[in-house]
Each structure stands twice: as C-alpha cells, then as structure tokens.
Amino acid sequence: MIGTGSISIFLAFAVSIYAIIASVVGARYRKRDLVRSGEHGALAVCFLLIIATVSLLHSLLNLDFSLKYVAMNTSTDLLPIYRITSLWAGQAGSLLLWCLILSIYTAVVVIQNKGQSRQLMPYVIATLSAVSAFFIFLIAFVESPFEMLPFVPVEGRGLNPILQNEYMAIHPLTLYLGYVGVTVPFAFGMGALLSGKLDDEWIRQSRKWALLAWTFLSLGLLLGARWAYLELGWGGYWAWDPVENAAFMPWLAGTAFVHSVMIQEQRGMLKKWNMVLIIITFFLAIFGTFITRSGIISSVHSFAQSDIGPYFLGFIGFILLFSFVIFILRLDDLKSENKFDSILSRESAFIFNNLLFLGAAFTVFLGTIFPIISELIKGEKILVGPPYFNKVNVPIGLVLIFLMGVGPLISWRKASKENLVKNFSLPIALFVLTLIVLVLLGIRDLFALISFGFCAFVTTTVIFEYYRGISVRIRRGDNLLIALFNLISRNSRRYGGYIVHLGVVLIVIGITASSVFVKQREAVLAKGESMSIGDYNIRFDELSQYTTQAKQVTAAGISIFKGEKKIGSMVPQKNIYNYEGNREINQETEVAILSSFTDDLYIILTDFEGSKASFRVIINPMVSWIWAGGIVLLMGATIIMWPATRQKQKEISLSYAVGSKDQTAEV
Amino acid sequence: MVLEILIVLAIAIVVSVFISLPFFRKNRFDQPYLEEETDPIQGKLIQRLNALNNEKESLYNALKDIEFDYELGKLSKSDFEGLNLSYKSKAISILKEIDEIDNEINLKVKEFNLEEDNINESKEISEEEDVIEREILQFRKSGNTIDPQIECLNCGKECNPNDVFCSKCGNKLSF
Numbered sequence A: 001m002i003g004t005g006s007i008s009i010f011l012a013f014a015v016s017i018y019a020i021i022a023s024v025v026g027a028r029y030r031k032r033d034l035v036r037s038g039e040h041g042a043l044a045v046c047f048l049l050i051i052a053t054v055s056l057l058h059s060l061l062n063l064d065f066s067l068k069y070v071a072m073n074t075s076t077d078l079l080p081i082y083r084i085t086s087l088w089a090g091q092a093g094s095l096l097l098w099c100l101i102l103s104i105y106t107a108v109v110v111i112q113n114k115g116q117s118r119q120l121m122p123y124v125i126a127t128l129s130a131v132s133a134f135f136i137f138l139i140a141f142v143e144s145p146f147e148m149l150p151f152v153p154v155e156g157r158g159l160n161p162i163l164q165n166e167y168m169a170i171h172p173l174t175l176y177l178g179y180v181g182v183t184v185p186f187a188f189g190m191g192a193l194l195s196g197k198l199d200d201e202w203i204r205q206s207r208k209w210a211l212l213a214w215t216f217l218s219l220g221l222l223l224g225a226r227w228a229y230l231e232l233g234w235g236g237y238w239a240w241d242p243v244e245n246a247a248f249m250p251w252l253a254g255t256a257f258v259h260s261v262m263i264q265e266q267r268g269m270l271k272k273w274n275m276v277l278i279i280i281t282f283f284l285a286i287f288g289t290f291i292t293r294s295g296i297i298s299s300v301h302s303f304a305q306s307d308i309g310p311y312f313l314g315f316i317g318f319i320l321l322f323s324f325v326i327f328i329l330r331l332d333d334l335k336s337e338n339k340f341d342s343i344l345s346r347e348s349a350f351i352f353n354n355l356l357f358l359g360a361a362f363t364v365f366l367g368t369i370f371p372i373i374s375e376l377i378k379g380e381k382i383l384v385g386p387p388y389f390n391k392v393n394v395p396i397g398l399v400l401i402f403l404m405g406v407g408p409l410i411s412w413r414k415a416s417k418e419n420l421v422k423n424f425s426l427p428i429a430l431f432v433l434t435l436i437v438l439v440l441l442g443i444r445d446l447f448a449l450i451s452f453g454f455c456a457f458v459t460t461t462v463i464f465e466y467y468r469g470i471s472v473r474i475r476r477g478d479n480l481l482i483a484l485f486n487l488i489s490r491n492s493r494r495y496g497g498y499i500v501h502l503g504v505v506l507i508v509i510g511i512t513a514s515s516v517f518v519k520q521r522e523a524v525l526a527k528g529e530s531m532s533i534g535d536y537n538i539r540f541d542e543l544s545q546y547t548t549q550a551k552q553v554t555a556a557g558i559s560i561f562k563g564e565k566k567i568g569s570m571v572p573q574k575n576i577y578n579y580e581g582n583r584e585i586n587q588e589t590e591v592a593i594l595s596s597f598t599d600d601l602y603i604i605l606t607d608f609e610g611s612k613a614s615f616r617v618i619i620n621p622m623v624s625w626i627w628a629g630g631i632v633l634l635m636g637a638t639i640i641m642w643p644a645t646r647q648k649q650k651e652i653s654l655s656y657a658v659g660s661k662d663q664t665a666e667v
Numbered sequence B: 001m002v003l004e005i006l007i008v009l010a011i012a013i014v015v016s017v018f019i020s021l022p023f024f025r026k027n028r029f030d031q032p033y034l035e036e037e038t039d040p041i042q043g044k045l046i047q048r049l050n051a052l053n054n055e056k057e058s059l060y061n062a063l064k065d066i067e068f069d070y071e072l073g074k075l076s077k078s079d080f081e082g083l084n085l086s087y088k089s090k091a092i093s094i095l096k097e098i099d100e101i102d103n104e105i106n107l108k109v110k111e112f113n114l115e116e117d118n119i120n121e122s123k124e125i126s127e128e129e130d131v132i133e134r135e136i137l138q139f140r141k142s143g144n145t146i147d148p149q150i151e152c153l154n155c156g157k158e159c160n161p162n163d164v165f166c167s168k169c170g171n172k173l174s175f
Helices: A002-028 A032-061 A068-073 A080-088 A091-112 A121-142 A166-181 A183-195 A201-231 A242-267 A271-294 A309-329 A346-378 A386-409 A417-440 A446-475 A480-490 A492-516 A624-641 B002-024 B040-072 B077-142
Strands: A519-526 A530-533 A536-547 A551-562 A565-570 A573-577 A587-590 A592-595 A599-609 A612-621
Touching: A002 A032, A002 A091, A002 A121, A002 B002, A032 A068, A032 A080, A032 A091, A032 A121, A032 B002, A068 A091, A080 A091, A080 A166, A091 A121, A091 A166, A091 A183, A091 A271, A121 A183, A121 A309, A166 A183, A166 A201, A166 A242, A166 A271, A183 A201, A183 A271, A183 A309, A201 A242, A201 A271, A201 A624, A242 A271, A242 A346, A242 B040, A271 A309, A271 A346, A346 A386, A386 A417, A386 A446, A386 A492, A417 A446, A446 A480, A446 A492, A446 B040, A480 A492, A492 A612, A492 A624, A519 A530, A530 A612, A536 A599, A536 A612, A551 A599, A551 A612, A565 A592, A573 A599, A587 A599, B040 B077
Parallel strands: none
Antiparallel strands: A519 A612, A530 A536, A536 A551, A551 A565, A551 A573, A573 A587, A592 A599, A599 A612
16 A cells, blocks of 8 residues: 555646646646536545555555655554554654645635635635645655665664653644644635635635634644643643744734734724734744744754754745745725724724734744754854743733623624723723732732733623623513523624633643742652642652563552542552664653642652652642633533524615615614 | 556556546636636726635624724723724724615626526527528428318318308318
C-alpha cells in the first residue's frame, strides 16, 4: 500500500493545482463546466488524501519498519491505539493529517454550496486549493511520510513516552481541526475580495466556520493544558511555551473576529477591519505551524522538526503580500453603512474587546519571536519567559473579563443614563460585595481580588440576562422549562454566547486561584515518614520497582490524611522506557493527582535512593474549575452552532400608503 | 506489485473521469454563467432583488432583537421607539422597492411568455409549410404533372372531369 499512498499524494498535488486553475479561469471567463470541474478536483483531492492516510495507517498498524516514518515513531511493544495516534507524532505524518483535514473541509464547502454563489465560490475553492497545494507540496517533495529505509530494521525507535497518553490521542487532532479550520473563513474573505462580491454573504459563511475553528482551538488548547498538567510533571498547565503561544495567538485573533463580525452583521460596520482581522488570524495560524515545525525556537513541544522552515516563510510572505494587495485594491468597496453613535454603546465595547485581543496577540507574538530577533541582532537566543507574558497579558485579561460583562447589558448605538443605571446596578453591587467578602476572608492579592470581582460581575450579568429572558417568555405564556428551552433555541447565538462566557469565567477563576494561591513543598522522606502541606499530611509508605514489556517502573506508595482521617492513596512513578522514542530522554515522570472541587494535591517523585525518596508536593487550588469551564464553554459553543429551526420571520405588514405621503411619519 | 500498479491506475482513471465529467455534460452547462445573465436587464433586477431580500431579512432580525431587548428592559422606551421607527422606515422602502421590481419582473415574464407563444405558434406553422414545400419540390423533381380526374362512385373508374356519365358502368358522375 506504500506505493498507492505515495502516488496518491503526487496525484493530489497535481489535481489541487488543476483545481486552482480551473476555478479561477472558469470564474474569469464565466465557464460553468470549468468551475464545476474545479469543484470536482477539490473533491478528488479529498479522496486521494484519504487513500494516502489509510495507506500510512495500514503501515503503522502493521509496523512496517521499511517505512522510515513507521520505524522512527513506533515499536513492537506499542499499543494499537498509539500506533494510530503516531500518525501525528512526527513531521510528515502530522503534515499529512493537516492536508487531510483541509481537504475534508474543502469538500464540505463544495458540497454545502453546490450550485450557489457562483460569483463567490470559485475563488473560495481556488484559495482553499492553493493552501492545500502548498501543504501537499511539502509531503510530496520535502517531507514524505512514505520515505523508505535502505534496510528494514528489526525494531522501531518507539513513540515518545509522553505522547503515550489519552489526551495526546485527541489534543493534536482538535488543535489541527482548529488551525486548519481558520483557512475556510480566510478563503471566504479572499473569495469576496477576488470576486468583488463584498456583501454580507462572505461574512455570514465566515462567521460559522470561524466559530467552528475557534471551538476546536479552544478545545485543543484546554486538552493541551490538561496533558501538560498530567504528563510534564512540573505542576502547571501553561508555561507560555512557543508552541503553546503558536496556538494561542490565532485563538486570540479568532475570538476578536467572532465578536466583530456581529457588528458587521447588525450594523454594517467594520467591513475593512473584519477583512484585515481574518487575514491576520490565518497568518497567525500558519505562523504558529511554522514555529512548531521549523525548530527555529526551542520548545518542549518540538517533536517534529526538519528543513521545511524556509518553505513556510516563503508561503507566509506570499499570503501576506497577496492578501493585502487585493485588500488595498478593494478598499473603496468596503465602505461602512453606519457610523459610531456613542462611546457608550455595544459597538464600542466590541471595538475595545477587539483592540485588547489583538493587543494581547501582538504581545504574545513579540515575546515568541524575541529569541529570533535577539539572535539576529545580538547573535544569541534570549528566551522570553512567563514573567513578561504574565505582566502584559494579565491586565489585558482582566479588562476583557470586565467587557464580557458590559457587552451583553449595554445597548447598540447609544446607551442612555437610564439604561446604564437600570442594567448595571446589580452587577456592580455584586462586584463590590464580592470584593468585601474576599477581603474579609483574608485575600489581599490585588489581581486576585479584581479577577474574582469581575468574574462575579460577569456571572451576575449572565444570570440576570437569563432571568429577564425567561420572565419575558413566561409573560408570553410559556412555563419555566419551556421558557428556558425556547429562550435558548430561538436566540441561540445570544444565549449560547452567555454560556460560553460562563465557561470562560470558570476557567479564569481556576487560573487565578491556582496561580495566586498555589502552595509547594519539597522533602526527602524515609519509609514511614510524613510531611504536611496545607491541610494534608502525606506519609511515604513504600517504594516498589517492577518491569513491564515497555518500561521499568519505580513507584512510591503514599497515604494521604486530612487530620487523622485517611482520605486516599497515591502512587507517583518514575519510569525508564526500553526504547528512546523520538527524544534523547527515555525517562518519564508519572505524577499522582488527587482532585477535588477545591484543590488538586499534586505529588511528583523527583528522586530515590535506597529506602529514601524525594518528593515535590503542590497544592493547586481550584484547577478542576478550568476543566469544568472547558466543558461549559464547549456546551455554549455547541448551542451557538446548532442549526436553527426554520422560524417564521416576523412579517411586518407595512402599508406604505396608509393615508400619508410621508411614510416615516406614518409609521 | 502488479496488483498495486493496477490499483493506482484505477485510482488515476477514476479521478480523471470524475474531473472531466462536467465537460461531457455540456447541455447542463449551456445556460448563462449566472441566472441573472439570462437577460441583462432582468439580470440586474434579480441581483437587486436578492440584495434587497437579504437586507430585509437583516432588518427583520434587527427589529426582533430590539423588541426583545425592550421587553428585557435593556432599551428605554424612547430608544426603542427611535430604533423601531428607523428600522421600520428602512423596511418600508425596501418592501416598496421589492414590490416594484417584482411587478417589473412579472411584466417582463408575461411579455416573454407571450412572445414565446407567438414564436411557438409561428414555429409550428412554418414547420407545416416546410413539409408541404418539400413535398411540392419532390413532386416537381419527379417530373410528374398534375392531371385532374373524377372517380366514379359506382365502379371506381377514373373519368374525365368533362364527362357526365361513367364510360364503364354508365353511372351519372358527381362533382
């Protein structure tokens, strides 16, 4: 199947080039058969890449070590599930996955828009095919997953132990679904600019796809954080690692975009801004991929590095130049239909939101590329760490939380004093009350106080919105449950959005508590000895060592007490794998975690000698709120994206000749 | 090895055929590129109509939103009335324009249908005339002359039109 897979990739490259040419020429010379042939080409690329992926999966599952990729990423002791996930463990395989996902998205776009939007769609398909062609070029000519070895090794190198985890089974997949998904709204933007069809159609299509991509990026980021928390063994979940930043930057720009499109839809404003924003979001997604893959900046994530950096740089340069040139050429056609009426309005809140998100994305971008700049100027790589990122992004984050509460309550166009007093009194009151209660509880950290206060502010606005919405529906005759159901189903974008905000609030509470109130202690314990941290007493019971097929395990048995009562047992481990995997290090730390609603007890076995063992014990308050918040965020996003039932549009029977020539006065 | 070559060939053929399919279905793609290009004037009307319908939908949604916001107490009465008036007057002018365009299109369709009927009718007539003409031409080419005869109703003998009685059975000939 290796030959089939390899040739399928070459065919896919040729067909994707054809799809670009057929779509553009067909649209330019108004040839429907040519445009349709281009669409068929896009579908054929998907078919070919499925064949290539199945071929590679077949080789991975059957441990065909004649293939370099299989030999480098698997071993005979690897569980079948991890043989499948090794598809995205290395450079070539993960690039193939990227191509596959993009081709599936392209096929969906073709099928959904069959026979529609003939002005717009050919250029959308051409853009998607162009991006596809670039990535297929990489796997066809630069980093092939079907590269053969001159000999067949008896055993493979094995999969990196830290990738042998259930979260790694889905984290890259969700992240890719997000990264790649950003290509689609970008393609609609390019389609609009190239075709000149700059009405609302491109923004409507872009919004749906941007939301889908944003959801997957959010999920991918949270799963990555969870994986880092469980596997990397340093007690945290986010380290502003370059590869973490690579996914975070398009997420920031994408969040700005899904908000600012609402202004274009509602008020016909920010047309130029939205176009620039989607170009920037796509650029950041490709740039993020470049950072992850090129090895230009060292990272704990740098699993897959090779020589593809220059190709990415060239592609990024081309995208930016091409996009902004056609944007400038179409500037006159992107005029706003309305103007800002007041700084106290929902439009202003959304603009501030956008500026802050982009500001955050820019600071993260700067911090991430700083090592490259310092190397160019000073000849040495100076890494920028968490202190810089936290110092800049924490204040921005706090203001964004505040705006999350302001946005839903403030009116479009112009908020009156009456509106401000009526809608903001209760949330502000609860903000102040929360601060007082926290101060009385002994909390003095300013950032923590503001963060929790704003979270209370936002939670109040969400509850308030739901309460008012349900009351209106009850007044219209619904009972409570029906009112809630109808409220959400008939205004899914609004009320689904509130649930997403609630999810973000939970995540922020978890991040604030676990950052500000974390406790840590290190100790060397002999068998039977105890240490205490916070409310916990930890007793080291025994050290055991055993060997499995894949690894040599050293496990420390620990009993956990609160006061005199035993509440559980934990077993942190240190493992040495038989095969070195893709990294020099073959050791792996399995942390032990006891999670609860209030905190996580996190124990790391750092070293052992004889009957003594060294431990690092961390209490991470409210970390589980982060994962819970992620689930709530996902629920909210699902509600927003759920297909709406056909609602009867409110037909306003307007008689424009109701006895008066001046129809506005009449109405 | 041979099997794999055959599989690859099969894939290549399937893909090539699939991509070329639209070129073999030319009759489906003979219409103008955009529906609105069927008639340049009508095409512009349809384009405008589509744009107006999209605007109308946005306005209906905006009206729905502000009504809901007013019920929620987020909009003051004066703000609601102001926005309501503004959106509704825009909606009125859009509906008016939609009606006008609809009427114009209906008129054009009626004219087009009438023309089509006339064309079809004259097409039918001209087709019959073509058949007759061809038959006459064929007859002339064959060198035949037209010789008018009267058939006897009694025995069927072809008689001279100037005869009064049949020369075979003596029956009186009728005209």
